Amino acid sequence: MNKLDEAKRLLGPEKAVFLITIDETGKPDARAMAIAKSEGPTLWMMTCKLSDKYRQLSKNPECLLYATDLEDTPSYMELRLRGKIELLDDAESKAAVWRDDYACYFPGGRDDPDLGVLKFTAESGTLQSQAGKEKLAI
Numbered sequence: 001m002n003k004l005d006e007a008k009r010l011l012g013p014e015k016a017v018f019l020i021t022i023d024e025t026g027k028p029d030a031r032a033m034a035i036a037k038s039e040g041p042t043l044w045m046m047t048c049k050l051s052d053k054y055r056q057l058s059k060n061p062e063c064l065l066y067a068t069d070l071e072d073t074p075s076y077m078e079l080r081l082r083g084k085i086e087l088l089d090d091a092e093s094k095a096a097v098w099r100d101d102y103a104c105y106f107p108g109g110r111d112d113p114d115l116g117v118l119k120f121t122a123e124s125g126t127l128q129s130q131a132g133k134e135k136l137a138i
Contacts (some may be wrong), residue, residue: 007079007127010067011038013044018066019045019118021056029056030066033118036097038057041083041122048105049116057085057118065120077129081122088117 011017016032023029031053037044043065047054052059055065061084086110088094091110096115098110126135 002068006077006129007125008038009120010077010079011035011043011070017043019053019120020064020066021053022060022062023052024059029053036099036117041081043116043120043122044093045120046094046097046102046106047116048114050114053118054087054116057087061085061087063120065122077127079125079127081125083118083120083122083124086121088118088119093117093119131132 012035015035017035018030019033020028020030022102029052032046033047036041036046050061063083063085065081065083067081069076094115094117103109106115108115113114126133
C-alpha cells in the first residue's frame with residue numbers, strides 16, 4: 001500500500017477533518033468538518049452559507065485540511081492537505097452529498113436555502129507517521 005492509499009483511510013465519508021481557513025484579519029480559523037464524499041484528491045463537505053467559514057472562503061479559497069487517527073495508536077498517522085475550496089450552490093452538488101442525518105442542521109433538506117457545498121481539491125500534502133514524514137504526490 002502506498003502512502004497516499006494509507007492516508008485515504010483518514011478521509012472516508014464517516015471521518016472528520018479540521019478545516020483551517022484565513023479570517024478577515026489574516027489569522028487562521030479552525031473547525032471540525034464531516035466529510036460528505038471523497039474522490040481522489042477531492043473532498044466535499046456541507047456548510048451553512050451564513051457561516052464564518054463560508055464568508056472567509058468566498059474571499060480566500062486557500063485552506064488546509066488536517067486529519068489524524070488518535071484511536072489507532074500503533075499505526076498513528078496525521079495528514080495535512082493544502083488546497084483550495086470551491087463554493088457550490090447547485091442542486092446537483094447538494095444531492096450528491098446529502099445525507100438525511102444533516103436534516104438537524106438543514107431542516108429544508110437538500111433544498112434548504114442556507115445549505116452550501118464545499119468542494120476541496122488538494123494541491124499538496126504531508127503524511128506523518130511513526131515511520132517519519134513524507135510529502136505526498138497529489
